[in-house]
Amino acid sequence: MKNIRKLLKTSIKIVAVTVLLISFSCKNYLQDELLSDTSADFIYNTPEGLELATIGLYNLNRSLYQNGALRNSGLPLVPQAKSDIVLPRAGEIAFMARQVTWGVDQTRAGTKRLAEFWQHYYKLIDRSNAVITYAEDVSFTDVKRKNRLIAEAKCFRANSYFTLYRLFNNIFVTTEPTTPENAFNRPQNKSSVEEIFSLLNSDLNDAIKTLEWTTTENGRWTQAAARHLKAKVAIWQKDYAEAVTQTDIIINNANFSLVPTTKEVFLNDMNHSENLFSIQYKVDDDIAGGGTNQMNFQLIPQYDVVPGATFSIENGGNGLGGLLMNDYIINLLAQDPNDDRDDGNYYITEYKYNDAANLPPGKQLGDVIDIYDRNSNKASERKNYYRFINPGCIKFRQETADPAESNHVSTIMIYRLAETYLIGAEAHLMQGNTAKALEYVNKIRNRAKAANITTVNMQAIMDERARELGFEGQRFYFLKRTGTFLSQIQQFAGNNGTKAADYNHARTAVKDYYVNFPIPIAELNLLGPNYPQNDGYPE
DSSP: OOOHHHHTTOOHHHHHHHHHHHHGGGOHHHHTSOTTOOOHHHHHHSHHHHHHHHHHHHHHHHHTTSTTSSGGGOGGGHHHHSSSSEEEOSHHHHHHHHSGGGGTOTTSTHHHHHHHHHHHHHHHHHHHHHHHHHHTTSOOSSHHHHHHHHHHHHHHHHHHHHHHHHHHSSOOOOOOOOOTTTTTOOOOSOOOHHHHHHHHHHHHHHHHHHSOSOOSSBTOOOHHHHHHHHHHHHHHTTOHHHHHHHHHHHHTOTTOOOOSSHHHHTSTTOOSTTEEEEEOOOSSSBTTOOOOBOHHHHHSOOGGGSTTOOOOTTTTSSOOOSEEEOHHHHHHHHTSTTOOTTTTTSEEOOOBOOOGGGOOTTOOTTOBOOOOOTTOSOHHHHHHHHHHTSOEEOTTOOTTSOTTOOOBOOOEEEEEHHHHHHHHHHHHHHTTOHHHHHHHHHHHHHHTTOOOOSOOOHHHHHHHHHHHHTTSSOHHHHHHHTTOHHHHHHHHSSOSSGGGTTTOTHHHHOOGGGGSOOOOHHHHTTSOTTOOOOTTSOO
8 A cells, every 4th residue: 555644645546647757757668658648547557558657666666765765865774774783973874773762762753764664665565556456457469568567566565565564563465556435444453474474475476477587677576586585585484495495496597696706796787697686777778767876875984084085986985974884794704804895895994095185294195094093092083983984885886976976876786696595595504404505605705705614503694694785775684583683783783892882872772672663653643543553662
């Protein structure tokens, strides 16, 4: 169902017009047609209209990452902020991590930011429901095209419900699109876990049967992406046999493989053999491209303020440094000195002087900036270290951008094959196949030039997921699923010691029930009078 507030105020015709309007810029072959016909009848009763509506789903999906949501556009990083690998330094996103209650206390502004997740995914679900429902009655000359549109909408619906469940827990499911007749219906109770996962598995099974393994339009759902999501759903249900089946099928498919080096994973447009599902910003050959994001801006410190340094792609581009790497993930990467993920491939740990006109005395171009001591007794010295030269993540950097530009058009990787390997490793481990679990973990480590591990357990997999998938949006969900959210936050959030007290507030502020986001009061008031809030939060 779409945004509940809008659900109670708008009709399906307005939704259809909106979908059409936001889609015109996305497909050249549709731009010259039907410019005067913006009716719901066209959108949901013609093959061309349903194609537009499906493209609109990709456009809407990308909107969560667009500039504007949360100050400095850090909204997509909120789940990452509530994890064990971040050092929160500045901006609203830092409040989400440092002052944990800022995002869960119903009296604070941060809760309104969490409401944007609720609204976004229910809007995406409602529009997916419309495509799925109305496509059944539309005659297509090409039946495969019709089935593909339905399958893509089912992937969006499954992914949206899965995300909502993992964030908010007490959610409701519906497969009906909003109509004038049902727009004022109010869900009276949350859906059962069984009902939620039954729909997830049904949608993904249908998509797997229908979708091709690959696509000529970067960013579209494929069978590989649907199977990867099915594996994630399965392991959440502790259905390890199903997770093994799905991950092994993907890994053994000839269309997909890990790219040879870590340097190549997040390079250029990222439309390579490891990319299973991504959000596209380029317009040419991609599905619903357009817009910009500020993900990189949030994850790189303000090194350019240091005398003798200026913006450069080599130093990470323009950065605010809202969320940075903490000691926990830095130390995990440092355990093997040959591990090259922190050598400027996934993460950047050293910033270099590059401004010849303003070099400090005794410094040369290319020297590492090391003028601030993070262990100083002076608070200002410590804060300068974190502000200017703390290690950061460059997985969202656009190499072709103006170095001073904060808005990037880099592809955002949502699901990739490296995670498939690590899900498979965990599933095989849980089924007692330690040899295969080791093989899969070491496949990831070897690509990063790290030495093989010789024994594997859940701790090894947890550590490898941090190294490989850090800042990609999966950590919060993993901690929640494995029941380690509270212990990991209490032990590792922010940094160690009293000198890092400005950044480790979450360790003492976190509560066990923070593992679920609160249903925002404004949204809860639009549901049935007895709809349950998550445990621990005010109703």
